[in-house]
Amino acid sequence: MGLENEEFDCANPPLALSPTDARRYWSDHRHHECELGAAAWAVLNGSRGLPWPETLQLRTPLDWLDAYQHRGLPTEVTADGTGVELVCDDTVTALLVPAGLAAATYDRNALAVPTLATAPACVPLHRWAMLTRTSPLSDDAIGALTDLHITVLAPGDRLRLPTGPDADLDPPHYWHEWPRRSTSGKPSLVLLLQVANMLLTTGTTGCRLASINGRLEVLRDR
Numbered sequence: 001m002g003l004e005n006e007e008f009d010c011a012n013p014p015l016a017l018s019p020t021d022a023r024r025y026w027s028d029h030r031h032h033e034c035e036l037g038a039a040a041w042a043v044l045n046g047s048r049g050l051p052w053p054e055t056l057q058l059r060t061p062l063d064w065l066d067a068y069q070h071r072g073l074p075t076e077v078t079a080d081g082t083g084v085e086l087v088c089d090d091t092v093t094a095l096l097v098p099a100g101l102a103a104a105t106y107d108r109n110a111l112a113v114p115t116l117a118t119a120p121a122c123v124p125l126h127r128w129a130m131l132t133r134t135s136p137l138s139d140d141a142i143g144a145l146t147d148l149h150i151t152v153l154a155p156g157d158r159l160r161l162p163t164g165p166d167a168d169l170d171p172p173h174y175w176h177e178w179p180r181r182s183t184s185g186k187p188s189l190v191l192l193l194q195v196a197n198m199l200l201t202t203g204t205t206g207c208r209l210a211s212i213n214g215r216l217e218v219l220r221d222r
Contacts (some may be wrong), residue, residue: 138218
């Protein structure tokens with residue numbers, strides 16, 4: 001179980017890349033701009049886990065809104081004007097994952113997925129938020145994730161995003177993985193299928209998800 005049978009292409013980089021694989025992918029994809037080449041370049045440059053270089057210049061919610069939108073995320077300023085919210089739609093969703101499971105999965109697989117690890121107050125306590133592409137889920141798939149206390153946000157749901165330093169935290173710790181810069185409306189995100197299967201594997205559930213007839217269904221291990 002895992003990603004060994006997944007098909008990777010220019011638009012769908014794997015969640016985890018070793019330096020060896022990164023060198024190979026970069027060699028094959030360096031002559032054209034694509035998500036797989038960008039992921040390989042990030043590994044080779046050791047850029048994972050680093051904050052955005054411009055965060056010190058982001059001072060107002062509107063500054064942060066522009067920064068998030070430059071990474072292709074559908075975001076709006078909160079109604080009270082004090083923050084920025086991700087507005088989930090048919091391109092972007094977030095998985096709210098218990099911190100222990102999220103950390104174990106992250107450490108085990110070096111996830112190349114935007115991962116909000118020090119969640120703002122509106123995220124349930126001790127949860128991390130992992131951003132992915134939106135995919136339809138069957139009731140059984142939702143149930144398998146719910147068994148691990150994972151919530152998948154639906155289109156229209158909102159998630160408040162960091163917009164400044166926390167008095168108790170260093171700025172780089174807002175995200176374990178920052179969203180990569182991308183075209184507006186086309187965020188650089190991995191598939192929900194990939195992230196969910198990593199989490200299900202770490203949680204040793206004995207099942208995985210597969211895309212069948214346009215939605216994610218549960219396959220049980222024999």
